[in-house]
Amino acid sequence: MPHDTTTNYGVAEGGARVTLDETKTILLVGVGGQGTILAGQLLAMVAADAGLDVKVSEIHGMSQRGGSVSTIVRVGKKVQSMIADPGCADIVVAFEAIEALRAQQFVREGGSLFVNDEQITPVPVNIGTFKMPQGVHERLAEIGANVIDAGKIAREVGSPRSTNVVLVGALSTALPFEVAEWEDAIRRRVPPKTIEANLAAFARGREAALA
């Protein structure tokens, strides 16, 4: 099936307005195919509906073939650059644990790091040119990561493919938007048959992040 590169969607009119004193930078990192782009779109929808300016920068191209991927979402009163430099991300959400370590320099002092407790072996490790890093959990604990087993939660709610929405639930706890606004974005964005499972995944992701 030729893939669909057209992803524009409208922004709801008259959403409740949220004010942010400063632009917030959210960096989503993972491995191609993990659903970082959908997660970024949900965040962008919520922020835009709340009357904020939004920029979402996606890296396409060579990254599609199982490589590292990243999406930068910046929200605020008036967003200028679409780039997140080291030390500039208020929140990093890593869909994979090695990618969390790879992105650690982007977290600003006092920022949040949510990490999915999953390690996907890169091809260079499989073929023996590199080794898996040791002590990943310890390293994540050292940098203050909030580690969540999003894959397990997604399976528990009966929707293994909703791992990304579990992480969106975790992310939502660090942003000033209402739960109902997130739920509304999920309803509008995911396939109709998967709405209930994704709402459950979102709620469990929030619980896990706040636990």
Place this chain on the structure above:
Amino acid sequence: MSKQLLSGNEAIAQGAWEAGVAVGAAYPGTPSTETLENLVRKPDVYCEWAPNEKVAFEVGLGAAMGGVRTLVTMKHVGVNVAADPFMSAANTGVNAGLVLLAADDPSCYSSQNEQDSRHYAAFGRIPCVEPSDSQEAYEMAQQAFDISEQFDTVVMLRETMRIAHTKTLVDVNESRTALEPRAYESRPEKFVMMPANAVRRTLVCNDREDELMAWAEETPLNRVEMRDTKVGIICAGALYVHVREAMPEASVLKLGVTWPLPANKLRAFASMVDACYVVEEANPYLENQVRALGVELAEFPGGRLPRSGEVTPAHIRAAFGVADPAHLAAAEGLPPRPPAFCAGCPHRLVYVELRRIKAIVTGDIGCYTLGAVAPFRSVDSVIDMGASFSMAHGMELAGAPERTGRPVVGVIGDSTFAHSGITSLLGTVYNGGKGTLCILDNRTTAMTGTQGNPVNGVTLTDQAARVNPLDVPAGKQLDLVKLCEAIGVDEIEVVDAQNAKEIRRALKEATSHTDKLSVIIFKSPCRLIDRSRKPMPAIRDCHRCGVCIQIGCPALGRDETGHAVIDPNQCIGCGQCAQSCPFGCIQED
């Protein structure tokens, strides 16, 4: 009016459509591809994939000459391919508006270089407009058509990857300007570029340049923003928002038009600030032009900006001596995660064999460029679209196979072959070249996202209707065998790219004789268009030899004891690992 979150490419498609564009033509190329994929979905506009950018541009020029507004899109290196008609069109001008979207890729996120397309605008003396976000992309796409018709010229709309692939909010009108096609009458003095006419057209273009320079001084697309007068920064495109981020107090001359530059406005701006700087990335395009106009630029107090690669707000802060915010150091000792062939990719087994026979591979542009990296490391050159076959011929002329004892094999994909590999093959046959050339026919243009092409017969209109290349009747598809026969290739064979034994036999035969030119068409669909799965094979009594691991399948790994293991989530049951196991331990069910 509605507010929409659009990428730069989506915004350009929307803007062009509202400007009444009637025809779109392109060859896919990151980061430009989605523009026409969005435009084709709109009513009252016809869009097509051309075999290459030169053809796309010529189709566009013909349509504009014929009287309808036309958009042509391509990536920066595609402009090289289209440069021949582009430079003549710069002389002829247009009839209805013609806009060329050139999408540049600083830092080479998915390209072979980071050339700056604005050099072409200056070279051809055609206006270049540059948006800084999707709202501007939407508006400039419309203004570009007006400029094109007002000054009778091709207009370049130049974007970079960050503009193309960043979604920002756009106020969309959703109202299309209804345009009747412009009258057409033969004007050989304008469009027949034989010497006498070309010389006269150059005089017309001289006058046009003067008019454009006067216009550039007045247009609101070039905007002076006075703030603190200690620092004044000249910038355009994505760099404008980076400058606003990094240096919010600085005065800025934001250039929406980057050819021609507004000389007086630049000089006036420079005179209003204590120190004037140009901030740009990858190429010193603006800097050289601004200096040539006699504007004095200051040295950055914190050291110069990077000479290559994307410039970010952090680079700009550093250049002005502003410290980075505190942050952790980058983690060390992490395994890289480069892109890799998908599980079941039909390119894999061909590279396994090319590696085994130690072939010198002249490669080409596409997913199969990944044959250059571990575990294959089997590609000797990747230069430009279509270079594989012609370079293999050159290697043959240099006597490389005899001197190295290694066969030279040219490797190209189906879409790239249609793009510009056909003429390479023609040149080799015409000149009596010998050797082995492979077409990896995976039935799609995979790297850019499974676009249609002449080989699979899927048009852009078909693609918008979600036609799968595997469902296209043979009569609509380019017959590669007949084409190679017509060109005069000695030996032509079609081989199943999922059959390791057949791949080995075919490559052995082709590379064993030095008196023939062989083309092997390795055929099997890309796994992105053929999503069928078979049961996962079972591994029994693994000898831990690691041979299967070296086919580089993302679904294959080893456990702590060295036994091969298959990841059931990634495995599609293609059987490539089973074919590679020398002991028959991997069994397909």
